[in-house]
Amino acid sequence: MVVMADATLTREQILEAAEEVLRRFGPAKATVVDVARALGVSHGSVYRHFASKVALREAVTERWLERAHADLPAVIASDEPAPQRLRTWAHTLHRAKRGRALDDPELFATYLVLVRENSDVVRASLDELVDQLTRIVSAGIAAGDFAADDVPTTARAAFQAMVLFHDPAYAAMWDDPQTSRQLDAVVDLILAGLRPR
Amino acid sequence: MVVMADATLTREQILEAAEEVLRRFGPAKATVVDVARALGVSHGSVYRHFASKVALREAVTERWLERAHADLPAVIASDEPAPQRLRTWAHTLHRAKRGRALDDPELFATYLVLVRENSDVVRASLDELVDQLTRIVSAGIAAGDFAADDVPTTARAAFQAMVLFHDPAYAAMWDDPQTSRQLDAVVDLILAGLRPR
DNA sequence: GGGCTGACAAAGTTTGAAATCTGTCAGCTG
DNA sequence: CAGCTGACAGATTTCAAACTTTGTCAGCCC
Numbered sequence: 001m002v003v004m005a006d007a008t009l010t011r012e013q014i015l016e017a018a019e020e021v022l023r024r025f026g027p028a029k030a031t032v033v034d035v036a037r038a039l040g041v042s043h044g045s046v047y048r049h050f051a052s053k054v055a056l057r058e059a060v061t062e063r064w065l066e067r068a069h070a071d072l073p074a075v076i077a078s079d080e081p082a083p084q085r086l087r088t089w090a091h092t093l094h095r096a097k098r099g100r101a102l103d104d105p106e107l108f109a110t111y112l113v114l115v116r117e118n119s120d121v122v123r124a125s126l127d128e129l130v131d132q133l134t135r136i137v138s139a140g141i142a143a144g145d146f147a148a149d150d151v152p153t154t155a156r157a158a159f160q161a162m163v164l165f166h167d168p169a170y171a172a173m174w175d176d177p178q179t180s181r182q183l184d185a186v187v188d189l190i191l192a193g194l195r196p197r
Numbered sequence: 198m199v200v201m202a203d204a205t206l207t208r209e210q211i212l213e214a215a216e217e218v219l220r221r222f223g224p225a226k227a228t229v230v231d232v233a234r235a236l237g238v239s240h241g242s243v244y245r246h247f248a249s250k251v252a253l254r255e256a257v258t259e260r261w262l263e264r265a266h267a268d269l270p271a272v273i274a275s276d277e278p279a280p281q282r283l284r285t286w287a288h289t290l291h292r293a294k295r296g297r298a299l300d301d302p303e304l305f306a307t308y309l310v311l312v313r314e315n316s317d318v319v320r321a322s323l324d325e326l327v328d329q330l331t332r333i334v335s336a337g338i339a340a341g342d343f344a345a346d347d348v349p350t351t352a353r354a355a356f357q358a359m360v361l362f363h364d365p366a367y368a369a370m371w372d373d374p375q376t377s378r379q380l381d382a383v384v385d386l387i388l389a390g391l392r393p394r
Numbered sequence: 395g396g397g398c399t400g401a402c403a404a405a406g407t408t409t410g411a412a413a414t415c416t417g418t419c420a421g422c423t424g
Numbered sequence: 425c426a427g428c429t430g431a432c433a434g435a436t437t438t439c440a441a442a443c444t445t446t447g448t449c450a451g452c453c454c
Contacts, residue, residue, distance in 0.1 A: 008397070031445060042399050047447065150382075157382035161358035169366055185347075185354035193390035205427075228415060239429050244417065 009041060011049050011059075018060050026106075027113040032056070058121050061114040065125045068096050076132050082140025083194075086158075087187050089136060093129070094165040094174075094183055101171040112168045129166075130159045140194065147196035158190045206238060208246050208256075215257050223303075224310040229253070255318050258311040262322045265293050273329050279337030280391075283355075284384050286333060290326070291362040291371075291380055298368040309365045326363075327356045337391065344393035355387045 017038040021030045032053050036043035050056040075089045101108045115122055134155040140146030148154040164170050165183045173179060214235040218227045229250050233240035247253040272286045298305045312319055331352040337343030345351040361367050362380045370376060 032447090033445065043446085044400070044448085045398055048397070051447095053446065153378075153382050154386065157379065157386050160361050160379060161383050161386060163361050164357050181350075182354065182357060185350050186358050189351065189354050189358065189390035190386055191390075192392075193386035193388075195389075195394075197392075229417090230415065240416080241418085241430070242428055245427070248417095250416065 009039065009045055009049065013039060014046055014049055014056070015059055015063055018056055019063075022060065022110050022114075023107055027110045057114055058118045061111070061118045061121045062125075064111055064114070065121065068100060069093070069125070069129070071096060072129075072132055076135055082136055082143055082145045083191050086133070086136050086140070086191065086194075087184075089132070090162055090165070090183060090187050091180070093162075094180070097166050097168060097171070098174045098179070101168065101174055108168070108171065112171070115168060126159075130156050133159050137194065144196065146194040148194060154194070158194075161186055161190055206236065206242055206246065210236060211243055211246055211253070212256055212260055215253055216260075219257065219307050219311075220304055224307045254311055255315045258308070258315040258318045259322075261308050261311070262318070265297060266290070266322070266326070268293060269326075269329055273332055279333055279340055279342045280388050283330070283333050283337070283388065283391075284381075286329070287359055287362070287380060287384050288377070291359075291377070294363050294365060294368070295371045295376070298365065298371055305365070305368065309368070312365060323356075327353050330356050334391070341393065343391040345391060351391070355391075358383055358387055 014035065018030070018035045021034045021038055024030075025034060032046055033043045035056070036046050039046075046056070050059065071092050072089060075085060075092050078085060078088070080088060100111070130152075134152055137146055137148060137151055137155045137158070141148060141151065162183070164173075165179070165186070211232065215227070215232045218231045218235055221227075222231060229243055230240045232253070233243050236243075243253070247256065268289050269286060272282060272289050275282060275285070277285060297308070327349075331349055334343055334345060334348055334352045334355070338345060338348065359380070361370075362376070362383070
């Protein structure tokens with residue numbers, strides 16, 4: 001990392017450095033002074049861009065969640081039939097989380113801590129995901145593939161039913177090779193439940 | 198608590214005292230010496246009945262889970278139609294957990310710690326719950342109320358879909374009054390998914 | 395003058411020595 | 425003689441003092 005050639009410090013540079021510091025030192029030992037040192041500035045400068053350490057860590061968490069969910073909009077926009085789209089969406093979300101958990105468990109543990117301490121950021125992120133599912137369900141109803149009395153409630157129920165496969169708290173069970181089959185079984189149940197009679 | 202009039206120390210007495218000590222001092226400060234003191238014996242005596250502190254805490258956890266799930270066998274044995282039985286089972290389980298979480302949050306937090314440190318005990322308990330659900334699903338199929346290709350897989354999927362409503366890790370969201378409705382929405386989806394076509 | 399520095403108070407964390415706890419076992423006791 | 429006690433070694437936890445971090449702000453500098 002170390003000093004950027006730029007004239008003025010940006011929010012983005014600070015977030016980048018904060019991620020690097022979190023990766024290196026872990027959530028317990030990463031300090032604002034470390035972040036400032038990584039950037040070659042005094043820690044007072046960091047406080048010009050973020051109101052507090054908490055606000056900085058919230059912003060890092062938000063960025064991470066955004067990146068973890070980056071592949072989903074393409075699934076929503078795809079032209080697959082709604083049932084297949086729902087299945088693809090569920091697996092894409094699961095794969096994104098699982099991949100991060102398995103290929104860098106230490107960093108994932110760091111983000112798990114961040115996620116636990118920033119429940120407001122997480123809540124907003126979950127609302128966005130439920131919203132995406134709502135769009136798939138609505139599209140499915142319009143196409144005659146799905147039926148549901150109350151779309152937002154049904155979409156939320158479907159999302160909640162898949163919690164085990166995207167909540168990082170369950171990451172420990174994701175290295176069981178059966179996990180993907182189990183997600184399919186849950187998706188099967190949801191799709192059967194959404195089918196018009 | 199304090200000394201029992203009985204001649205010899207029993208496993209049950211120790212478990213009773215251990216619960217009392219955990220309730221009073223919390224999971225971090227409860228010691229084997231405290232348990233022995235509560236019983237008026239030396240801590241060496243406790244080790245005559247339990248191989249280690251870990252084994253003692255596992256046994257306490259097991260007892261607590263057994264009590265928390267005590268109402269379920271009656272639901273399994275009831276003569277309601279399978280779909281209603283599945284719904285009643287889900288709400289009974291949720292109500293048992295929710296009740297404990299809301300009416301003594303400190304004690305519930307203690308058990309949450311125990312549950313987290315005794316994953317083997319929890320695994321066995323979850324297997325038993327999946328087994329109960331399997332019996333409801335099988336009965337439903339026999340009565341023509343349900344259809345499923347693979348009963349154990351489907352029962353496990355249905356159980357996993359309800360994880361949010363019985364895993365104590367989610368207890369923080371159970372004081373939202375909408376929770377029971379949300380469980381109903383998930384159960385609706387599962388029941389619709391199980392209906393024969 | 396917008397942005398950075400660095401000294402500062404208050405809050406929180408580390409550290410290591412003292413105290414307590416876990417698990418064992420030889421011997422006592424009813 | 426089955427079951428309990430209490431002394432013990434090693435592991436873990438506590439506690440208070442020293443140190444570090446957070447967040448602020450007056451003043452510097454480009």
